[in-house]
Amino acid sequence: MLEIRNLTKQYGDERAIDELSLSIDDGEFCTILGPSGSGKTTTLLSIAGHVTPTAGSIALEGTDLTDVPPEDRSLGIVFQQDALFEHMTARENVAYALGPHEGDWDRETRIDQFLSLVGMSDYADSYPEQLSGGQRRRIELARALVYEPDVLLLDEPLTGLDRQLRREMRAEISRIHEETNVTTVYVTHDQSEALTLSDRIAVLNEGACVAVGTPEALYEQPPNRFVTRFLGSVSTLPGTIVERSPLVVEWAGYRFELGAVDSEGVGDVPSVGDRFRLYCRPDAVRVEPSTGISVDGEVTDITHSGERSTVTIETTAGGQLRIATDGFPNVAVGETVTAGIDPDAVFGFAGDSRLCVSTASRAENATDG
Numbered sequence: 001m002l003e004i005r006n007l008t009k010q011y012g013d014e015r016a017i018d019e020l021s022l023s024i025d026d027g028e029f030c031t032i033l034g035p036s037g038s039g040k041t042t043t044l045l046s047i048a049g050h051v052t053p054t055a056g057s058i059a060l061e062g063t064d065l066t067d068v069p070p071e072d073r074s075l076g077i078v079f080q081q082d083a084l085f086e087h088m089t090a091r092e093n094v095a096y097a098l099g100p101h102e103g104d105w106d107r108e109t110r111i112d113q114f115l116s117l118v119g120m121s122d123y124a125d126s127y128p129e130q131l132s133g134g135q136r137r138r139i140e141l142a143r144a145l146v147y148e149p150d151v152l153l154l155d156e157p158l159t160g161l162d163r164q165l166r167r168e169m170r171a172e173i174s175r176i177h178e179e180t181n182v183t184t185v186y187v188t189h190d191q192s193e194a195l196t197l198s199d200r201i202a203v204l205n206e207g208a209c210v211a212v213g214t215p216e217a218l219y220e221q222p223p224n225r226f227v228t229r230f231l232g233s234v235s236t237l238p239g240t241i242v243e244r245s246p247l248v249v250e251w252a253g254y255r256f257e258l259g260a261v262d263s264e265g266v267g268d269v270p271s272v273g274d275r276f277r278l279y280c281r282p283d284a285v286r287v288e289p290s291t292g293i294s295v296d297g298e299v300t301d302i303t304h305s306g307e308r309s310t311v312t313i314e315t316t317a318g319g320q321l322r323i324a325t326d327g328f329p330n331v332a333v334g335e336t337v338t339a340g341i342d343p344d345a346v347f348g349f350a351g352d353s354r355l356c357v358s359t360a361s362r363a364e365n366a367t368d369g
């Protein structure tokens, strides 16, 4: 549906987008996720035709867009900055986007339908200054969707909304996507938004696309360190290489043998004695020593989100371990606890290869506890 190939945008010495390629399917909800300055808006504006790429191409349904002006691209866009006309009512804002039309449908009915889609029928005659942040965003969505574009482009549409409203609007965007099934490119720096909303996520770092995949695949099998750290929470365990072939890393009195996930094999491995970072997600750790790897530490922090909590412990072996618990945990800051880690959930990287633990065992010289 939307095919981006080797897109590059250079601003003077600065490369805002670096050979970015991405294909988006019809009806797909694809999120471009990356930290501030990673090139998300520049990518979106290039698709929209408001930024002229330095190199590369963008095609919509097989048609190269290079020479197609923005207004002829059949795209609905919600910009990062609020862009409603203040002197027009909500209804007039939506009507303006529809432009003059010669169709066999009724213009006013169409406007009503989209105001209703975003839950704003009762505010049709309000001016933007009379609307809340969330309501303005809804009108912007109606405006972007009213002429039924082929692709909807959303640039951080939840910016500036409070937490509760962000959650509500997130659900609304999901519902609207389900109802309209419009191909959507959604830009955000918020990983939880990306994980919740998307069919697929493209992760950007310094203008380059460093991973593309479903939320589940990227979270559970992050292909590189950047995605590991950027998407979801992770603990870094500072291990030491004790053998190179097979690769064995020691941490907390355990030996972890690591193997490559794909057929390309283990990439460049540093020397014996070098540091090697192991990673594990908080949901692979429990606050009681289960059958896995047991590690002692002191609780240094607890955060609650109601249904879930995260306990951070400073391990005696070195490194902070984050633990996800359902509900409120039975431990307090300052307490000494033993945590259990599922060894199958421990992973690492060598060069570009993702490595998983094949076996984990007590190191021979390890002392109990």
Ligand SMILES: Nc1ncnc2c1ncn2[C@@H]1O[C@H](COP(=O)(O)OP(=O)(O)OP(=O)(O)O)[C@@H](O)[C@H]1O
Pocket (backbone or CB within 6 Å): 011, 014, 015, 016, 034, 035, 036, 037, 038, 039, 040, 041, 042, 043, 080, 189
């Ligand atoms: N018009 C411009 N002129 C010069 N540099 C620009 C211009 N627009 C963007 N840049 C640079 O390109 C890089 C990418 O910017 P972009 O706005 O695409 O980032 P972003 O991922 O959308 O960030 P944010 O999350 O803060 O919105 C930044 O380093 C930015 O300073």
Ligand SMILES: [Mg+2]
Pocket (backbone or CB within 6 Å): 040, 041, 042, 080
């Ligand atoms: Mg931006």
